[in-house]
Amino acid sequence: MGGTVVAVSSNAEYSFSKANREGITLLAGLGVEGDVHAGVTVKHRSRVAQDPTRPNLRQVHLIHRELLTELGESGYDVAPGALGENITTEGLDLLGLPVGTVLRIGPEAEVEITGLRNPCAQIDDYRSGLLKRVVGRAEDGTIVRRAGIMGVVRAGGPVRPGDTIGVELPAAPHRPLERV
Template sequence: MAARVVAVSRSGTHSFSKPNQETIRLLTGLGVEGDAHLGTTVKHRSRVARDPSQPNLRQVHLIHSELHADLRDAGYEVAPGELGENVTTEGIDLLGLPTGAVLTFGGTAKVKVTGLRNPCQQINGFQSGLLNKVLGRAEDGSVVRKAGVMGIVLADGEIRTGDPIEVELPDPPYRPLEPV
């Protein structure tokens, strides 16, 4: 299956879920036009409280639709945008990408993957018990984060449902994704 965009979402407020849109526009070095997380410095409220001058490595949030399917199998109903993602993908192992991988959407818009989303308690406010489904443990006891990846915008462009996604890996050695 070729990698593609399932849905695009944005919200101008710091709401948990983001309504789906026909298109979203990425702005180089800033994020999603009209989204509350747009900017060169951190916009997530907890991070702003700690240090508002930190670079914004979370300009774009991406989740794989396969997570939604897994959650449905576990008894949860989650639709694109409801976990706060800007781009819902299909056919790409987002969590398996290395740090620095570049995703190109529709041939123009580019996002560089900076790390994993670190899910928080707000997910349980959306649906009770959901946090335990997007966090797990590996055989070695380490935490496995399943709530998508974060990235920064490298090139302007519009993204719409159905757009193809191309992946460009960085030069080896690859660095595994860590929470950002």
């Protein structure tokens, strides 16, 4: 089980989208070097407003290219980095991974998955109606979030498009991803 890095993105300022880069560097315990969301404590504005001392479980945001392709087929042109993700992947069922999964990305980096991204209404400011495409309800009424996953950096290192992604599942029983 594994995948490939399609694109990497970062932004030093708060904005919805992140610019694609030739490469990014992950910093252990912090996130993406030079990215506004890097840090030991929460950096997302909504989380800072709630409690700025909470640990940052959202250091790295990953989205699967397959979602972007699906959105494109529905009339939403969404490029890698446009939804604020740091790493766009391919060939890996990100949403099916359990909490605690470790992704080994490129030659050195390791990201431990903490949970699902919970997109806010800003996504509709980017493309009207997009929120309904990435957040919905299952037949049993539970909320289904498809806008990617979040993680923390366990081991730093460079990450570039074309890098392979290895998967190390945690010991069973596996906990499904929840919003973080």
